[in-house]
Amino acid sequence: MPRPPTRPAALTGKVFRGSDALASGRLTRGRLRSSAWRRVFPDVYACSSLTVDHRLRARAAARLLVPAAVVSGRSAAALWGVDLAGAYDDVECTVDATCRGGAVQGVRLTRRALPAQDVTSRDGVRVTTPLRTALDLARIEPPEEAVVCVDRFLQQSRRVTLEEARAAAETLTGPGCRRVRAAVARADGLAESPQETRTRLLLHAAPLPRPTAQYVVRDAESRFVARVDFAWPEAKLALEYEGIWHGAPQNVGRDRRRLNALTAAGWTVLFVTAADLADPVALIARVAAALQASGYARRRSPTAP
Template sequence: MDRVFIGSQAVSTGQLTEHELRRWYRPIYRDVYVLKSLDASLRDRTLGAWLWSKKRAVIAGAAAAALHGSRWVDADEPIELIAPSARRHDGLVVRNETLADAEVTTVAGLPVTTPVRTAFDLGRHRAFDEALVRLDALKWATFYSIDEVTKLVQLHPAVRGVRQLKAILPLVDGGAASPKETWLRMLLIGAGFPAPTTQIPVMDGWRLLGVLDMGWEDIKVAVEYDGDHHRTDRRQYAKDQRRIRRLQQLGWIVIRVIAEDTPDDIIGRVQAAIRRRSSPRSTVA
């Protein structure tokens, strides 16, 4: 049997009996089954949603973003479909929306909205902060064109959520390697700092010393978000400490942010670093 399959079809073709279907398999959507012992992945559920639609729907939203390579999409994320018949089902969001042929592509054998159309939908249908995280992650994965998304906005100026999308697009940055980096960048911008450059490469002679999460290269102030791996992976921690020391020797001020830091603390530390660099006594290597 396939990993995900239509139950009635398996019975009608003699692959399974009704008893075997009920005994060994469980439905994830109406008439779409997986093994009871299987922990269905996001990909399984996406395929199952398409089978549930009788192969008529187009995968959209976060599930489409995941198929395009976006990270940070949970396995239990509701699967979004664009289909003529917007039937309700637990775990699915079905929208009856218009799609042009150029807004649909194929990934892993499934019809999926293109990265541009996926961005257009995510920016309209998700809450502002989540939408920005999703668009950053999709930009990291696909390098979709903001200009192309803007063209879709111009083609559909009256659709739901387009005002929010227009506000989000100027903030999208493909240099955010995680949702926390998006949050940190927006915290800095919201505090009145100039928009930081993301993914700043730093050379040590001919060698790449590292890539900084974000910062202001002209004054050599960087801000980095430290994930849990810095606490759990001793080898990585030691490597990072050596890198930070060398960055400091090259004239960088590196502000490291952890989950326990408060926004006020982060903002205060950044303000102090920029003030230090703005001082007449300050020198940058």
């Protein structure tokens, strides 16, 4: 049986530059290539006892590769506890326009001036504030993805309100400010998953009455029944995005009880999956048919008998 790797105490549980470890004599080249360490960036290694996720890589980039940088964009969102980047996606950093550093593999550098009030410290590195992070996410292309990211950040971080983001967006000037305002205006900060945001944007773009997001359904005695992703209360029609986790054995019983309660309260529930989002015409037609079947359109029409 192979012996577990031995690690110098000074490097155990740490992220470090390989060249520094070699120069100090703590490691030899052979030991640096052992299973005790995981390569994070060129010349940057992590103890294999650590989980290499985007947060770790963002901290490593800012501490060891580009010390003058401010972690920004999706990487800043990761440091604020919101997962918008994969573990090995490029780390997004901002440096001053006068910074002369070159390209760094695995790091995406943006050169711009950041006001001091837009920068703070977290996890031992400089990072954009939650408000600046939200505005930077609104610059993402394509525009729909920007709305998805802003929604996700507002809902999960709970550090910025939609009203604060919209107010700040109105004060922006310069390139991209219109794009930021448009994305923040379309966000609602309520969606509990990216697919819910995509569903909402699809519904809003369709020739349908706009639904209410995250609607609380109550029975005839005003008792809580369920909260649904989207609702047309007058039609007693709910639409739910059904992700993979709904089919997990531990969730099936709860979901069925919830559906039975909604049905008992007189509600019709439609379910949307990723496959439905890939066929928006059919999805919108299904929602329109359900609204028509409920008599909703007739009740809203001023010429209805």
